[in-house]
Amino acid sequence: MYSRQSKTALAHFARAIRNSRIRFCLLVCAASFAAPGIARAQVKPPKSKQDSIARADSIARADSIALVKQLEKELGASGADTSAAASSQGPRATGSYMNIGFVALTDAGWSTAPDIGAIERGDHDPHVNGFTIPNAEISLDGNVDPYFKGFSNIVLKIDSAGDTGIELEEAYGLTTSLPANLQIKFGQFFTEFGRQNPQHPHAWSFLDAPLVLVRMFGPDGLRSQGVRFSYLLPTSFYTEALVTVANATGGTTSSFRSPDSPEIHGGVIDDRRVQHASDLLIAPRINTSFDLTETQTVVLGASAAFGPNNSGPSAKTQIYGADLYWKWKAAAAEAGFPFLSLQSEALWRHYGAAQRVSEANPAVILPSEVLKDDGAYAQVLWGIKPRIVAGLRGEFARGNQSAFLSELRRDQSRWSPNFTWYPTEFSKIRVQYNYDNRKAIGTDHSLWFQLEFLIGAHAAHKF
Amino acid sequence: MRLTNFLKTAALALIGIGGAATQATAQLRVVATTPDLASVAREIGGDRVNVVALAKPTEDPHFVDAKPSFIVTLNRADALIEGGAELELGWLPPLLENARNGKINAGAPGRIVASEGIRLLEIPTSFDRSKGDIHSLGNPHFMVDPVSAKIVARNIASHLGQIDPKNAATYNSNLARFNARIDSKLAEWQRQLAPYRGAKIVTYHRDFIYLAQRFGFSIVDELEPKPGIAPSPSHLAQVILEMKRDNAKVILVQPFQNRKTAETVARQTAATVLDTPQQPGAVSGATTYFDMVDNIVRQLGNGLGAQK
Numbered sequence: 001m002y003s004r005q006s007k008t009a010l011a012h013f014a015r016a017i018r019n020s021r022i023r024f025c026l027l028v029c030a031a032s033f034a035a036p037g038i039a040r041a042q043v044k045p046p047k048s049k050q051d052s053i054a055r056a057d058s059i060a061r062a063d064s065i066a067l068v069k070q071l072e073k074e075l076g077a078s079g080a081d082t083s084a085a086a087s088s089q090g091p092r093a094t095g096s097y098m099n100i101g102f103v104a105l106t107d108a109g110w111s112t113a114p115d116i117g118a119i120e121r122g123d124h125d126p127h128v129n130g131f132t133i134p135n136a137e138i139s140l141d142g143n144v145d146p147y148f149k150g151f152s153n154i155v156l157k158i159d160s161a162g163d164t165g166i167e168l169e170e171a172y173g174l175t176t177s178l179p180a181n182l183q184i185k186f187g188q189f190f191t192e193f194g195r196q197n198p199q200h201p202h203a204w205s206f207l208d209a210p211l212v213l214v215r216m217f218g219p220d221g222l223r224s225q226g227v228r229f230s231y232l233l234p235t236s237f238y239t240e241a242l243v244t245v246a247n248a249t250g251g252t253t254s255s256f257r258s259p260d261s262p263e264i265h266g267g268v269i270d271d272r273r274v275q276h277a278s279d280l281l282i283a284p285r286i287n288t289s290f291d292l293t294e295t296q297t298v299v300l301g302a303s304a305a306f307g308p309n310n311s312g313p314s315a316k317t318q319i320y321g322a323d324l325y326w327k328w329k330a331a332a333a334e335a336g337f338p339f340l341s342l343q344s345e346a347l348w349r350h351y352g353a354a355q356r357v358s359e360a361n362p363a364v365i366l367p368s369e370v371l372k373d374d375g376a377y378a379q380v381l382w383g384i385k386p387r388i389v390a391g392l393r394g395e396f397a398r399g400n401q402s403a404f405l406s407e408l409r410r411d412q413s414r415w416s417p418n419f420t421w422y423p424t425e426f427s428k429i430r431v432q433y434n435y436d437n438r439k440a441i442g443t444d445h446s447l448w449f450q451l452e453f454l455i456g457a458h459a460a461h462k463f
Numbered sequence: 464m465r466l467t468n469f470l471k472t473a474a475l476a477l478i479g480i481g482g483a484a485t486q487a488t489a490q491l492r493v494v495a496t497t498p499d500l501a502s503v504a505r506e507i508g509g510d511r512v513n514v515v516a517l518a519k520p521t522e523d524p525h526f527v528d529a530k531p532s533f534i535v536t537l538n539r540a541d542a543l544i545e546g547g548a549e550l551e552l553g554w555l556p557p558l559l560e561n562a563r564n565g566k567i568n569a570g571a572p573g574r575i576v577a578s579e580g581i582r583l584l585e586i587p588t589s590f591d592r593s594k595g596d597i598h599s600l601g602n603p604h605f606m607v608d609p610v611s612a613k614i615v616a617r618n619i620a621s622h623l624g625q626i627d628p629k630n631a632a633t634y635n636s637n638l639a640r641f642n643a644r645i646d647s648k649l650a651e652w653q654r655q656l657a658p659y660r661g662a663k664i665v666t667y668h669r670d671f672i673y674l675a676q677r678f679g680f681s682i683v684d685e686l687e688p689k690p691g692i693a694p695s696p697s698h699l700a701q702v703i704l705e706m707k708r709d710n711a712k713v714i715l716v717q718p719f720q721n722r723k724t725a726e727t728v729a730r731q732t733a734a735t736v737l738d739t740p741q742q743p744g745a746v747s748g749a750t751t752y753f754d755m756v757d758n759i760v761r762q763l764g765n766g767l768g769a770q771k
Contacts, residue, residue, distance in 0.1 A: 146568075149560070174560070181538065181563050232538055232563055238531035240561075289531035294519065297530050329528060331519055332718040335691075336526035386693060386721075424691065425553070426592060455592075462557045463529045 098142035099457030103202045107132040109448035111434075118407065119414075119436045119444060122209035123157065123219040124201040126448050133158040135201045137169070139459060149174045153200065169200075170223070181232040190223040191244050191283050193303040194323045194345045197221050203461060205343070205381055205389075206416055207432045207450045211397040212375030215408060216319055216347050218254025222305065224281060238289040247274070248281040248307040255317045255349060256281055256307040265311040266404025267356025267366055272313060281307035289463075299325040299463065312354020312368075321347040327463075339383040346376035358404070366403045373399040373409055387422040411439035428452040491627055494536055494567075495544040496551045497524050498742040499606045500577050500615065502752040504544055506641045507619045511630050517558075520744035523719040525596070525691070529554045537562035540573070541626055544619060547578035548603035572625040577615040581605050584672055595689025607741050608673035609649045609756060616641050648753055652760045653678065659767040663711035665702065665734070667720040670741065674759070683711045686724055694724050706732040713766040715739045735769065737762040 107126035113119050120126055124134040134157055141151045153169040172187030190198040196213060213221065226246025233239040248256040255264070262269060274280065285303040292298055303321040308314075327341040351371035358364035375397030382390045393416040399409030418432035430450040437443045490513040495501035501516035508514060515536055518527045524546075537543065537558055545551055559567070566573035583601025590599055605611040620638040624631035660679040664671070667686045675682050683705050688698035705711070712734045714725045725736045739762050740746060743755040 176560075176568065177565050178563065183561070183563055232534070232561070236535070238535045240531075287531075291530065291532050297528070297532070299531060327528070329522075332521040333523060333526065334719045334721060335523055336528070424592075424596070458553075460529065460553050460556045463531055 096142075098140055099459070101139040101454065101456035101458060102137070103139070103200075103452065103454040104136040105134055105201060106451045107134055107207065107448055108450075109446060111444060111446035111448075113436065113444040113446065116446075117160070119412075119434075119438070119446070120208055121214045121219055121408075125208035126446075127160040132160075137200065137202070139457075141457075141459065143176070144173065147175060147177050149176055167220075169220075181234065183230040183232075185228040185230070186226075188223065188225050189228070190221055191246065191281075191305065192228060192242050192285050193217075193222055193283055193305055193319075194301065194321045194347070195299075195325060195343060196345065202428075202452055202454065205379060205391055205420075206393050206418055207430055207448050208416075208434070210345070210377040210393070211395050211412060211414060212345070212347050212377060215373060215375060215397045215399075216255055216349055218252060218258065218260070220252045222254070222283075223252045224248070224250060226281070238287075240287045242285045242287070244281070244283040244285075246281045246283070248279065249274070253281060253307070255305070255309065255319060255351060257310045261310050262359045263408050264351065264406050265309070265353040265356065265366070265371065266358055266360070266406065267311050267353070268359050268362075269310045270312050270315070270354070270356070271310065279308050281305060295331050296326070296328045297463070298327075299323075309351060309353070311352075311356050315354040316352045318350045318352075319347060320349075321345060325463075335386045337383040337386045337388075339381075341381045341383075342378065343381075344376065344378040347374065349373045353402070369402055371399065371402050371406075371409065373397065387424075389420045389422070391418045391420070392416070393418075410441075413437045426454045426458065491541045491623065492539055493542045493544065493623075494540040496527075496546060496555060497606075498744050499752060499755065500544045500546065502743045502750075502755070503612055503616050503641070504619050506752070507616055507634055507637045508623060509633065509637050511627065511633060512623070518742075520740065520742035521718040524550055524742075525553060527551070527554045529557050533558050534561045537567065538564050540564060540567055542573040542575055542622060543567040544575040544577055546603050546606075547576035548583055548600045548605070549598040550603035552598075566626075572622055575618055575622045577618060578603070578605060579618050580614045581611050584676070585669075595687070596691030602669060602672055604670040604741065605673050606752075607671060607756070607759070608677045609645050609652070610677065611673060612752060613642055613645050616645075644753070648756070652756065655760050655764050659763065662713075662767050663706075663709045664713050664715060664763075665706060665711050665728075666715045667717065667725060670717065671715055671739075678763075681709075683709050686714070686728065694721070699724070699728055703728055703731045706734060713737050713763070715762075717741060718745050735766045737766045739763070 105124070108131045109126055110129050111119070116129065117127055126132040126134065136156045138154045139152070141149065144150045150173050152171040155167050155169045156164055158164050168188060170187070170189045172185050172189040175182075175184045178184065192198050194213075196204065196210065197217060209221070216222075224246035226244055228242060228244040230240060230242045233241060247253070249258075251258055251260065254260065259269070283303065283305040285301060287299065287301040289297060289299040301323040303323070305319040307317055309317045323345040325341070325343045327339060329336065329339040333339065349372070351373070353366070353369050353371050355368040356366050358366055375395070377393055377395035379391060379393035384390060394414075396411075396413040398411040399406070402409070414437070415435045416432055418430060420428060420430040422428050428451070432448050432450070434446040434448070435443065436446065490511060491508065493504050493508060493512045493514045495504055495514060495516045497518045498516040498520045501514045504512065504514045517533050517536070518524045545555060565571065568574060578600075583603075583605065586601040587597050587599060590597070606615065616638055620634040623634045656678045662680050663683045664675065664680045665683050665686065669685055669687070669690050672682065674680070684702045686694045686699065686702060688695055706728070711732070714729055714734055714736050716722055716725045716736055716738060717740050718738070722736060728734070729736050738746070739759045741755065741759075743749060743751050745755075746758055749755050749758045
């Protein structure tokens with residue numbers, strides 16, 4: 001009886017919408033934030049219908065599903081998901097609306113390099129002989145409502161002078177109910193470029209960041225404020241297409257409009273406001289994966305990042321990357337062991353430096369030039385037996401000749417064997433040797449230890 | 464212009480590939496996290512469903528890799544059956560986050576929580592990881608009790624009936640047949656294990672407590688000192704003493720557990736190591752839930768019988 005009344009009322013509503021401009025607005029809504037907008041419009045009258053779904057028998061349920069289908073048709077909203085309403089029960093009752101976790105890394109060790117900061121440029125790398133707390137991270141996440149999930153990572157770190165710094169590493173919302181295999185992420189987040197850039201330090205297989213990633217993306221990785229669109233292709237194997245649109249300005253957009261950019265191009269910063277879409281950072285990515293056998297999986301990705309740099313009014317940077325991950329895991333694996341994996345990434349950067357006034361000496365004009373850099377790393381991990389992993393990483397990064405000699409563009413390479421023991425998945429003890437080689441400086445040896453603990457909720461790892 | 468045409472063709476081809484896969488069958492696509500749940504789903508769904516399990520029968524269900532191919536499987540699923548007691552906590556959430564499938568969102572009819580209605584054992588009163596890998600909702604290894612399987616089957620039948628009302632009657636009659644078969648098999652299993660009621664057993668992990676409760680075994684200890692913590696020599700020495708004291712003569716292991724450790728303890732105690740996988744498909748020939756329990760019962764009967 002109730003369902004018949006609401007059917008009539010909704011039919012009127014639907015007709016009204018069909019004949020008015022509201023329909024256009026609704027369609028625009030549907031295109032951008034479809035599920036919340038449309039689903040709410042549907043859900044409102046049947047709010048109590050939602051309750052009745054729980055109670056009614058299967059015939060009534062079939063009826064209501066047919067009604068929603070009919071409304072979808074009349075409203076012109078494709079597949080705005082009927083179960084979004086049902087999902088308002090949220091996750092299983094584990095007693096909390098939010099997962100809270102805390103992970104802390106402690107590094108300790110010694111290096112022959114007098115300037116450790118020059119071979120360990122990452123913000124989460126060891127910085128001094130002795131002890132470093134490179135990352136203490138509070139992670140919060142939970143379902144916001146039936147339409148969004150929320151995530152945040154707040155990082156505290158102690159610098160080489162012993163002062164504590166804080167950063168809002170990530171704070172983003174993620175849609176959960178968009179139709180047509182779409183997903184939107186918005187807020188402050190690591191740009192999905194390659195494999196390691198979006199990973200948090202505690203998920204890394206080595207104690208420090210790869211040289212090439214620090215060269216292209218800076219000490220903190222590439223992350224900014226923006227929005228990311230993702231589409232899961234309807235192919236028989238996994239293929240995801242993503243594009244991030246974000247601000248190109250700030251300390252974590254190193255190859256673009258970072259206040260630290262003079263270290264790359266040597267010129268005075270051309271400070272301009274964002275005026276065109278081309279002043280934003282655009283980062284497309286395609287990621288695909290196949291199961292080669294029952295026990296072997298490969299993931300292949302290609303990424304790019306395009307945006308302005310601050311060497312001149314129309315100066316641009318392009319970065320391209322290719323990444324590969326292969327893993328074998330035994331069919332009867334105990335706690336995920338034994339396994340063997342290979343991960344590799346290669347990146348190329350074209351930094352279009354404009355003619356610019358030298359920051360060091362205003363009398364000098366640096367010429368317009370293309371700063372070309374590239375680099376790669378490859379790492380093999382062998383999970384020998386439960387909770388014991390041996391790893392080896394080889395890597396290099398190099399840059400072409402330029403008018404300004406940048407320390408950040410010096411040719412360098414590194415070999416890093418390491419060994420990790422995971423007493424459980426909540427703690428880690430790692431030892432790593434680094435053999436660094438810098439052009440015109442020479443070689444250095446470093447030995448680092450790392451201890452990690454994690455308390456609270458443990459976010460599951462992606463493949 | 465030519466490029467646009469090429470892109471259009473490519474897009475159509477890609478959609479075609481997906482479309483072909485979609486239309487190949489009108490069966491409901493049911494995904495189960497583990498093969499035991501998948502087997503029960505096949506019994507209930509019959510030829511109306513196509514069931515896929517994510518975890519392999521031989522691998523540790525706590526540590527399954529969140530492979531991207533699973534994202535595709537979940538994206539196209541009409542229903543997902545999960546254990547519901549956090550067994551899959553380490554790998555299912557990131558898959559679901561990327562699956563973008565409202566049909567299997569929490570609370571939707573297509574999301575089947577197998578443990579719903581099962582009285583889970585060992586629900587912790589406090590959360591403390593110094594006690595090992597404790598699941599906050601209770602011990603998740605309930606499927607090895609045939610009575611739990613009946614509750615799981617009921618949950619599956621009820622949800623399949625909601626998603627696919629026109630076949631609800633079929634699911635219900637399959638459920639009735641499954642229940643009848645469990646009842647008759649349970650009587651048989653209980654008859655076979657009756658001589659060993661009260662027998663002392665040792666397990667590798669705390670994964671046979673529901674079986675012990677159902678068939679009246681007493682678990683002396685586990686080779687793991689705490690759930691998920693690798694056996695240490697000092698703990699194994701203690702287990703050996705306990706086994707000798709209590710005259711425990713069998714050690715139950717699953718394919719992904721360290722059989723060598725169990726064999727070492729067995730040598731010291733003149734016990735037998737029994738291969739008792741809890742997943743159908745782990746032993747050749749044992750492809751269904753019934754085969755799986757048959758194998759465990761047979762192993763226990765042989766192992767405990769030989770000691771008599």
